[in-house]
Amino acid sequence: MKSEELYALLRRRGVLWPTAEIYGGAQGLYDYGPLGTALKRRLEDAWTAWFVGRSPDYYRIEPSVIVPEAVVRASGHLENFTDPEISCDRCGAHFRAETVLEKVRPEGVDGLAPNQIEEVVRANGLRCPSCGSTTLSVPKPFNLMFDLPFGVGRDERAYLLPETAQASYLAFARMWEVGRKALPLGVAVVGRVFRNEIAPRQVLFRMRAFTQAELQIFFDPAEPPGHLGPRAEELVPVLRADRREQGATDTQLVAARDLVAGGLPEFYVDHLVHMLRFLRDVLGYPAERLRFFEKSEKERAFYNRIQFDAELELESLGGPKEVGAVHYRGDYDLGRHGAASGKDLSVSRPSGRVVPHVLELTFGVDRNLWALADTHLRQDGDRTVWKLPSYLAPVPVGVFPLIAKEHRAYAERLVADLAVAGVEAAYDEASSIGKRYARMDEAGTPFCVTVDGGTVGDGPERDTVTLRARDSKAQERLPATALAARIAPTLRPPRPGPG
RNA sequence: GCGGGCAUAGUGUAGUCUGGUUAUCACAUAGGCUUGCCAAGCCUAUAACCCGGGUUCAAAUCCCGGUGCCCGCACCA
Numbered sequence: 061m062k063s064e065e066l067y068a069l070l071r072r073r074g075v076l077w078p079t080a081e082i083y084g085g086a087q088g089l090y091d092y093g094p095l096g097t098a099l100k101r102r103l104e105d106a107w108t109a110w111f112v113g114r115s116p117d118y119y120r121i122e123p124s125v126i127v128p129e130a131v132v133r134a135s136g137h138l139e140n141f142t143d144p145e146i147s148c149d150r151c152g153a154h155f156r157a158e159t160v161l162e163k164v165r166p167e168g169v170d171g172l173a174p175n176q177i178e179e180v181v182r183a184n185g186l187r188c189p190s191c192g193s194t195t196l197s198v199p200k201p202f203n204l205m206f207d208l209p210f211g212v213g214r215d216e217r218a219y220l221l222p223e224t225a226q227a228s229y230l231a232f233a234r235m236w237e238v239g240r241k242a243l244p245l246g247v248a249v250v251g252r253v254f255r256n257e258i259a260p261r262q263v264l265f266r267m268r269a270f271t272q273a274e275l276q277i278f279f280d281p282a283e284p285p286g287h288l289g290p291r292a293e294e295l296v297p298v299l300r301a302d303r304r305e306q307g308a309t310d311t312q313l314v315a316a317r318d319l320v321a322g323g324l325p326e327f328y329v330d331h332l333v334h335m336l337r338f339l340r341d342v343l344g345y346p347a348e349r350l351r352f353f354e355k356s357e358k359e360r361a362f363y364n365r366i367q368f369d370a371e372l373e374l375e376s377l378g379g380p381k382e383v384g385a386v387h388y389r390g391d392y393d394l395g396r397h398g399a400a401s402g403k404d405l406s407v408s409r410p411s412g413r414v415v416p417h418v419l420e421l422t423f424g425v426d427r428n429l430w431a432l433a434d435t436h437l438r439q440d441g442d443r444t445v446w447k448l449p450s451y452l453a454p455v456p457v458g459v460f461p462l463i464a465k466e467h468r469a470y471a472e473r474l475v476a477d478l479a480v481a482g483v484e485a486a487y488d489e490a491s492s493i494g495k496r497y498a499r500m501d502e503a504g505t506p507f508c509v510t511v512d513g514g515t516v517g518d519g520p521e522r523d524t525v526t527l528r529a530r531d532s533k534a535q536e537r538l539p540a541t542a543l544a545a546r547i548a549p550t551l552r553p554p555r556p557g558p559g
Numbered sequence: 560g561c562g563g564g565c566a567u568a569g570u571g572u573a574g575u576c577u578g579g580u581u582a583u584c585a586c587a588u589a590g591g592c593u594u595g596c597c598a599a600g601c602c603u604a605u606a607a608c609c610c611g612g613g614u615u616c617a618a619a620u621c622c623c624g625g626u627g628c629c630c631g632c633a634c635c636a
Contacts, residue, residue, distance in 0.1 A: 063629085064628080064629070065571095067628095068570060068571085069570085071569085072569060072570060072587085078627080078628095083610090083626085084609060084625090084626045085609095085626080085627050085628085086626095086627085087626095087627075087628095135636095136636075137636065204634090204635080222636080223636085255635080255636090257634085257635070258560055258633085258634055258635085259560070259633080259634070259635090261628090261629085261630095262629095266634095266635075361636060362636095382635095442598065443597090443598085460596090462595060463594095463595060490588090490589090491588095491598085492594080492595080492596090492598075492599070493596050493597065494596075494597035494598050494599080495597085495598045496596095496597085496598095497596080497597050497598085498597075498598045499598085508596095508597095510596065512595085512596075513595090526596070528596080528597085533597070535596075535597095
């Protein structure tokens, strides 16, 4: 489905809509409706079960979304907040772009994008005003944070958190105590973050307030976490940076063991496989549409030692889009916050004191919600079916009376009984039975239960109902009391196996 | 942020160029009758010109501003 068609469907069904819609909306802000809220919650639960559930030493926390300026100053988010700067890679000197370009561009640099500035620098062979070398580079500006006045009548400034990762780094010292001083230590956050994007677009893919699910694994570089074990044979779709530089654009299927043999650390590949299995096996993205796109040294953020973006081919957005990533960030984050806060963030290990390294597993909740619509919402003849795995479906069961006035009471009681058993069910008696099935198909509901004459009669079918499966449309008859035991197990998200 | 395009019921649309009747049609939604396991039928109802200003006897239609959306470029720390 095309993006606009998909968005119209999601709006119509109350999955999501623009914030402040009655005022014409606001760029990059969206509200989730009943179905969207339920789906998002289940997606977050599935993520937590899969990533945080991998180790008893992994914890989920809920941090503040407002942080003091010192945090974003130390993290590097505040640098280059205003004018573009040019720095010299050799001598390290910094200059305002206007100053360096003065002679060749007296009209100034306003309106020039960083790459255009870079082009002018290259084209004119501009040299560093300090040491005279031609190693000038233009950092990307990132003044994308929302700042807030903080406190009453104070000069202090605070910022809305631009990424959840920072909150985990801030929590490390406390979590080291809480986690009883064990490494590896995992600190996960599922939370809203805020970026004042220049050009929000593509609905949930570029928002100004969005939800990230991130797990930061702190570890001793002498004892990196994760061994492939039985995962060594897993075929991982990758597009390596070195091959791309030679012009390759095709995804290769490479066994995990061969990625390690080719030089990637085993713990890193292990987590790449873990991410792959989540996207493919838990969320059900088609394997052939997934790939891990390696960022080259030039492309990746300077603090990332290894970076593969998990990309998913999306029909609605016309290409592969990032839905998650695995970043090996080294000791950059704890090093920066340790230095800036004056608190020693190194820990005592058998080998001596070490600043833990960080492996970051990051996942964009909103864009994956969109991706679940893109990949699983299918037009099947006249039917529109959202083929979500049961544990992600916003509403797991629909309950209908075949004839409203005769079967209503029984069906309503069944809804209440299912709720008590922990299975949320939606009741619907409007229009024809076919339309009710169709409505539930569109909402992704995997099961529909119908109460009919047999159910309420005195014959052999007394107290039995029909259970209809969304994908096959097949029906079976079973006792109403057996429903919860039948459905509940399918609603639990998968957990990783041992090892 | 730059350039281009677009904006009519819940959804998709006709009408806009060439200003003028009660704003078209389908689906959806609600109620009734009928039917009774896959969007059936009949009847009825609800429901729209993005916001603001201007031109004009008259604006969905022409002009200006705003907002939002789409595409390309740039950006995505």
